[in-house]
Amino acid sequence: MTLLAAWLAIVSDWSATFPQQRTFYRAVRQALGALVCLGRRCLSRIIWTNGGQQRSWSSEYFLHSRCQWEPQTLFAPVLRRALAYCPGRLVGVAVDDTRLRKTGRCIPQAFYQRDPLSPPFHVNLMLGLRYLQASLLLPLYRLGNVGCRALPIRFEEVSRVKKPSRKASEEAWKQYNRMTKLYNLSQRFVQTMSQLRQQLDAAGGQDKILLLAGDGSFCNRTCLRAPRHRTELVARARKDAGLCFRAPQGSRRFYDPQKFTPEQVRQDESRPWKQTKVFYGGKRRKIRYKDLAGVHWRRGGGRIPLRLLVVAPTPYRKRQSSRLYYRQPAYLLTTDRKSSAQQLLQIYFDRWQIEVNHREEKDTLGVGQAQLWNVHAVPKQPVMVVAAYSALLLASLQAFGIERGKAYQPLPKWRRSAHRPSCLDLVTLLRKEIVEHPELIKKLHVRPRDRDLTEAAAA
DSSP states (O other): OHHHHHHHHHHGGGTSSSHHHHHHHHHHHHHHHHHOOOOOHHHHHHHTTTTTTTSOOOHHHHHTTOOOOOOOGGGHHHHHHGGOOOOEEEEEEEEEEEEEEETTTOOOTTTTEOOOTSSSOOOOEEEEEEEEEEHHHHHHGGGOOOOOEEEEEEEOOOOOOOOTTTTSHHHHHHHHHHHHHHSSSSHHHHHHHHHHHHHHTTTHHHHHHHHEEEEGGGOSSHTTOOSSEEEEEEOOOOOOOEEEEEETTTOOOBSSSSOHHHHHHHTTTSSSEEEEEEETTTTTEEEEEEEEEEEEETTTTTOOEEEEEEEEOOOSSSSTTTTEEEOOEEEESSSSOSSSSHHHHHHHHHHTTHHHHHHHHIIITTTTTTTTOOOOHHHHHHHHHHHHHHHHHHHHHHOOOOOOOOOOOOOOSSSSSOOOOOOHHHHHHHHHHHHHHHGGGGGGGGOOHHHHHHHHHHH
């Protein structure tokens, strides 16, 4: 099986999402063009890549602005097929928000926000969109000597509530204050948590526990106190969070008045360190941790019992002959009190793969570079590209397995050996197979030639 054939088999299930067969072909054609396009991924260059530069372009833009289809349903085929790579009881899903830069002042969803690339001593602002992404964590290290692979299964635009002007009425400001409490990032995370549970059940994972791994922005009372059904949360906590145990029996108090912080637990020599192995950095490595169950965070989880995991700083060397350096310790709070600490720590270590997704989506695939301003089209087109990227990652597993085999281009001389293919490897192979197997995309009305890709990049 070729990579292109495996990718087309996955996206063939998109036909139920679109109202007509022609709009389905148009969506698949655009998604394929967004993957193999050279240069900036604006929609006009994607149309040129597909050989449609001499045809009317209106229908290509109308696919996002006028055609009625639900973007999040494009991830259902990926989740249904990828669930076979998660044999355990826990299904790890990494959740994080990301920002797409925009320059158009007429985009309703764009707003000024903190630039994550700004230096720590000076906060900069950027105009852009904010998306909340969820990626399924595939434990491929159970099958071979490769790391975890994250497949995006949700990519939802989460814009903020528009702030009224200074001259607005008092009622408008009260309405704004009410809306900011209902429509913020934490509330959208709670909605996403419920929707992910429904998607997992529809994909055949009714007997599995959904474990969401998030960073410190999701460790708050809104996320921890949200109702959960067969869903758990593990998130990074502050080192100075005020924790406590429950008061002894017979007391009228619920919380023990004696408080402690995660940093104090790490420094407490009376609590011994435990040791386990997790897979990260290409092999299984030993880490030290402390496990403290039955804690309460009065300002966060309230009366919900939590579990504290303190991970000791990991030693590393910049080179073989240099001295040891230490990374910062990690403090994790989780609602899962039954699973082993090794499982929870492994899923949280795998959460870093969602950052790899963000880098490949922006740098390699140019998500968010399409020049759209329609209120319906702006949030749709990036979702379709991310869904195509997720299907491409899954297609590589189905076609060639988990390792980087001979099907991909050989690495250059200055590169070290790679255990798994990168996104650039997949895109390069996909461009090659489009030229060599035009019969697979005959229905899409795409003219595959190397010259067309080059000319589209210069357009």
